[in-house]
Amino acid sequence: MKLDHIAVAVRDLEEAITHLRDALGMETVHTEEVPGQKARIGFIPLGNTNLELVQPTDPASGLAKFIEQRGEGLHHICLEVRDIQGSLKHCEEKGLALIDREPRVGAHNKRVAFLHPRSTKGILVELCQP
Amino acid sequence: MKLDHIAVAVRDLEEAITHLRDALGMETVHTEEVPGQKARIGFIPLGNTNLELVQPTDPASGLAKFIEQRGEGLHHICLEVRDIQGSLKHCEEKGLALIDREPRVGAHNKRVAFLHPRSTKGILVELCQP
Known part of the structure; x- marks a missing residue:
């Protein structure tokens, strides 16, 4: 198991990319629309993993409500x-709460599924298969 | 630059370690008291980085208030x-808000300093020097 990315909810993807790139000297490699998650994302490499900036595209989505x-x-x-x-x-056998019982398509066309934070110490966990 | 760890605030360190280790098949390697951060921590390796579980030891600390x-x-x-x-x-030159202007001692006796989330898109960022 390894950490593919850590995701940050942002209101304005372009502004966040510019701000963090300038402030922390990071480089952006990839942005895309992810309809399955009702979001636009930007991937910033962090050396051993990635920072994913996620902007909601639907004001009714969980992400928009989170912000x-x-x-x-x-x-x-x-x-x-x-x-x-x-x-x-x-x-499921371990009693964790699943948001997705079946994988769906996430960023980079990977198969992804989310676990509910209520059984993972408040952490929203996404699993992805390359 | 690389991600040393991602930290999760928990109420009960031992319970959180047992729960996550069992649920996600993770292994714990290290726990310690970090007086400088008024916290007890547990480090769980995640392959390319680490998950740090942090339990406040002072009910007046920022971490306790966060929870x-x-x-x-x-x-x-x-x-x-x-x-x-x-x-x-x-x-500082880039206009970021610093919580610590001088490094202090963090986990593993590393020199650490925190940036305030208000200038980093809501992300509390710790810098550490090995």
Whole structure:
């Protein structure tokens, strides 16, 4: 298991990219629209992992509500797994709360699935299979 | 620059370690008291980086207030830098809000300093020098 990325909810993707790139000397490599998550994302490499900036494209989405209630900030972490179906089965057997029972398409066309933060110490966890 | 760890605020360190280790199959390597941060921490390796679980030891600390207001969950990210004094100077010149103007002693006896989330898109950023 490894950390594929850590995601930050932002109101304005371009502004956030410019700000963080300038402030922290980071480089951007990739932006894309992810309809399955109702979001636009930007990936900034961090050396051993990535920072994902996520801007909601639908004001009714969970992400938009997150920003409304808590402001911009850390949103979720994404763990890369080898077998996402097997991992979801394992998580279910361990009593974790699944948001997605079946993988869906996420950024970079990877198969992704989310675990609910209520059974992971308040951490919204995304699993992804490369 | 690389991600040294991502930190999660928890109410009960031992319970959180047991729960996450069991649920996600993670292994714990290290726990310690960090008086400078009024916290007890547990480090769980994540492959390319680490998950740090942080339990406040002082109910008046910022960490304790964070949990009171927002519940357990993602708290900060820590970026490893080569020259923490130089990085703080750079951040100040870029107009970022510093919590620590001088490094202090953090986990693993590393020199650490925090940036205020108000100028980093809501992300509480810790810098550390190995």
